[in-house]
Amino acid sequence: MATNTQTIKDTVKNYLMTEFLPGEDPNDLTDTTPLVTGGILDSISTFKLVGFLHSKFDVKLNANEIANHLNTLNDITDIVQAKQGVA
Amino acid sequence: MKSIPLKSDVVVIGGGPSGSTAANALAQAGYDVVLLEKAKHPREVVGESILPFVWKYTDLLGATKALQKMRFMEKSGGTTFWNNQLTQMTFRDFDFQTPALHVERNIFDDILLRTAEQKGARIFEEVIVKDLQLNGYDNQDVFYFDTLNGKSGKISCRYLVDASGQAALVAKKLGFREYDKDLRFMSIWGYFKESDYVALGGDVLPFSQRYETPPTTGIYQIGEWGWCWQIVQNDQVSVGLVLSPEQFSEFKLQDGNLEERFLSACRKVPLLSDMLKYDTLIPGSVRAIRDFAYYPRELAGKGWFLTGDAAAFVDPINSAGVLGGFYTGYMAAMAIDDSLKNNKNRDYAVERFSELLRGRMAVYRLSALPVGVNSYQEMYPYALSCLKQMSDLEKELIYTQMILINRTENLDIIYQLDPDFRRLTSKKYTLLDELHFPASSPVV
Ligand SMILES: Cc1cc2nc3c(=O)[nH]c(=O)nc-3n(C[C@H](O)[C@H](O)[C@H](O)COP(=O)(O)OP(=O)(O)OC[C@H]3O[C@@H](n4cnc5c(N)ncnc54)[C@H](O)[C@@H]3O)c2cc1C
Numbered sequence: 157m158a159t160n161t162q163t164i165k166d167t168v169k170n171y172l173m174t175e176f177l178p179g180e181d182p183n184d185l186t187d188t189t190p191l192v193t194g195g196i197l198d199s200i201s202t203f204k205l206v207g208f209l210h211s212k213f214d215v216k217l218n219a220n221e222i223a224n225h226l227n228t229l230n231d232i233t234d235i236v237q238a239k240q241g242v243a
Numbered sequence: 244m245k246s247i248p249l250k251s252d253v254v255v256i257g258g259g260p261s262g263s264t265a266a267n268a269l270a271q272a273g274y275d276v277v278l279l280e281k282a283k284h285p286r287e288v289v290g291e292s293i294l295p296f297v298w299k300y301t302d303l304l305g306a307t308k309a310l311q312k313m314r315f316m317e318k319s320g321g322t323t324f325w326n327n328q329l330t331q332m333t334f335r336d337f338d339f340q341t342p343a344l345h346v347e348r349n350i351f352d353d354i355l356l357r358t359a360e361q362k363g364a365r366i367f368e369e370v371i372v373k374d375l376q377l378n379g380y381d382n383q384d385v386f387y388f389d390t391l392n393g394k395s396g397k398i399s400c401r402y403l404v405d406a407s408g409q410a411a412l413v414a415k416k417l418g419f420r421e422y423d424k425d426l427r428f429m430s431i432w433g434y435f436k437e438s439d440y441v442a443l444g445g446d447v448l449p450f451s452q453r454y455e456t457p458p459t460t461g462i463y464q465i466g467e468w469g470w471c472w473q474i475v476q477n478d479q480v481s482v483g484l485v486l487s488p489e490q491f492s493e494f495k496l497q498d499g500n501l502e503e504r505f506l507s508a509c510r511k512v513p514l515l516s517d518m519l520k521y522d523t524l525i526p527g528s529v530r531a532i533r534d535f536a537y538y539p540r541e542l543a544g545k546g547w548f549l550t551g552d553a554a555a556f557v558d559p560i561n562s563a564g565v566l567g568g569f570y571t572g573y574m575a576a577m578a579i580d581d582s583l584k585n586n587k588n589r590d591y592a593v594e595r596f597s598e599l600l601r602g603r604m605a606v607y608r609l610s611a612l613p614v615g616v617n618s619y620q621e622m623y624p625y626a627l628s629c630l631k632q633m634s635d636l637e638k639e640l641i642y643t644q645m646i647l648i649n650r651t652e653n654l655d656i657i658y659q660l661d662p663d664f665r666r667l668t669s670k671k672y673t674l675l676d677e678l679h680f681p682a683s684s685p686v687v
Contacts, residue, residue: 195634198299199599200573202632206595207581207588216591219598223628 159213159240165233171208172229176201187230202226215239247367247389247398251277253579254385254400255364256372258284260565261551262406263355264572265579267304270363272580277398279370279387284356285349288408289432289530291474291481292318292460292562293351295334296637298341300569306358313350316477317342322441322459322675323647324514325470329675330647331459333443336671337640345458345474345481351565372412375403380546380589402579403547406572409535411553419540424618426536426558426611428469429491432483433505433530436523440475445675447518450475460562462648463515466490468613470560470648471512479525482515484508485559491533502529514678538619539604542597545589548575555604558611561644567607571600602629609653610645617653627657627664642667 159167165187173182176196191197197205206222209215213236217225225235255266258280266278301307320333320343334343360366369390376384383403388395405413414420437450440458448456453475461473468487473480484505486494497504506524510516539555542548549555551568578596582589605626609617630638645651646669658666 192632193635195636198634199570199603199632200577203574203577203595203599207577207592210588210591211585219602219625219628222595223631 159236161233161237164213164236165229167212168209168232168236169229171205172196175204185229188228190227191229192227197226205232209236213240245365245367247279247370247387247396248277248365249398251275251365251398251400252583253277253402253404254279254383254398255404255406256385256412257281257406257408257410257551257553258356258359258366258368259288259352259406259408259551259568260355261553261568261572262404263352263359264300264304264569265404265406265548265550265576266364266366267306267355267359267362268573268576269579270359271305272576274580274583276364277400278356278359278364278366279372279385280356280366280368281371283368285353288348288352289430289481289483289532290559290564291345291348291476292472293344293346294562294566295337295339295341295343296566297344297569300573303573304355304358305362306355309354309358310351313346313354314477315347315351316345316453316475317457318345318460318475319443319457320459321462321644321647322445323462323464325462325464325648329445329678330672331443331445331675332643332647332672333459337636345460345476347476372407375412375416377403377413377417377544377547383546401546401583404550404572404575404579405547405553406550406568408552409532409556411537411549413547413549414537414539414541414553417541421538421540422534423536423538423557423608425613425616426608427488427534428485428536428558429488429531429533430483430485430535430559431494431501431505431508431529431531432472432481433502434525434528435480435482435520436478436525438473438475438480438482438520438523439518440473440480441518441678445678447678447680449681450480461515461518462560463512464648465512471509471515472559473515473518482509482519483559484512501531502526505529517680539601542600543575543578543593545593548578548593548596550575554600557604557608560611560648561607561641563607567603570603574599598625599629601625602632606630606633606641609657610641610650612650612653614650614652623656623660627660630657630667631664638667639669639671643669643671646672
């Protein structure tokens, strides 16, 4: 079942805020904030995030997708939508 | 006296950093965890130089305070003498708020094990795992011998973590423990009561000054392939040789017992040889290990995960072994948690865990491998995807380590694989012309 862009983005943003940026200002996390290169998502949190995307949206990302498509909220939203489209 | 139960959610084999991490994290997540450890901690193990990333894990494990209390030696950075070039790096340049350490591993590991116990893991020491049967998800049998009561027994579990270090029980049992063809080194190490050491800036200082002016970890090249470490701890100095098979053959030909041969090999290491106090070698402290680098065929399967050295070990040169123990132990705990919470996730958890570990290992392997030697071309894509998942800071640190030991060319193939991947760079190192030895004291 496909989910619309804004819903995906909000759900992921909400998850990132509560899991990895508690107490931080949600306005500081924009659609283009670098998550991986900027050090917000490390390997542990990426592992958790990928598990979350799997259980929430039923998408399985492969290593290549994990490496290339998780650096911003926009990237994450795009890859989730693309994978849902295929499914 | 507590006795080993017949069943648990998870059994962890081995109580080194990786086993304690997995057991701790799973116990915190509410699972019933049993950890079986052959030795009685504090037990002896090599590997004292610790990168500052570890505090991230000790925070998660609740072990930071207990470790801080021990006041392990804080190191300021690294000094290498490689291809006749002296180079230094310092962790200060990498924004770390927490120090890198030179630890007494017996104490360090003991604290991690006790912390896991406090978090609810059930720890049984002096229990040797003898055999295991992996029967698919939710169904593993572990056979052990309890040396305290002389009895054999069996415990069944849903998930198994093999953290048995170089013993690598699962990989050996399944027949896929394989030497790394490119890293067939031998190591001989020992402990001195004291030695001079190199501080930032290149001053050579006496042991007594280690608290005022912290030491760097010394890495000195030996011939083309070998190298030597010098790690100043609170009450001793760890010195180790890492030798190629050819160098080791030469080593064996020297006269004397292991200690004497170790000392005479140390005398031949440029720079280090001028800092050692040979007569302070602690008797009985010299140890050796060969072929410690393994290449893993598989890292996890239906109901089992390999962590730490039991999964793979590359080369001690980048001081990442203990860090890898934390990382893989924690990842295994998360993968098991995910699997136990939701059955449908379990194959995917095995897949992701294996890919992550393979990637990490590929990166550290590239950072240690002599340039131009790689028998495992299939590792490159994994290295690329792992590098892409690292923060800029992490990449810069690894790259700096590679500069120090002349390994940066190893990345060329990575750049060819993906032209969009930005070349790594670093300015965070300093070339030194020479070390400043203290003017020799006047002869009276
Ligand atoms: C020469 C050399 C130098 C090194 N230097 C460094 C360094 O400077 N910095 C660094 O970070 N790393 C270094 N390392 C690597 C580091 O020591 C290891 O990576 C680290 O100890 C791995 O932790 P572990 O928990 O996987 O295994 P270990 O610490 O080895 O723990 C494994 C545990 O399993 C137990 N065990 C084994 N068999 C059984 C059994 N059958 N039943 C029950 N228990 C069992 C053992 O008693 C042991 O306690 C070095 C390694 C070598 C070889």
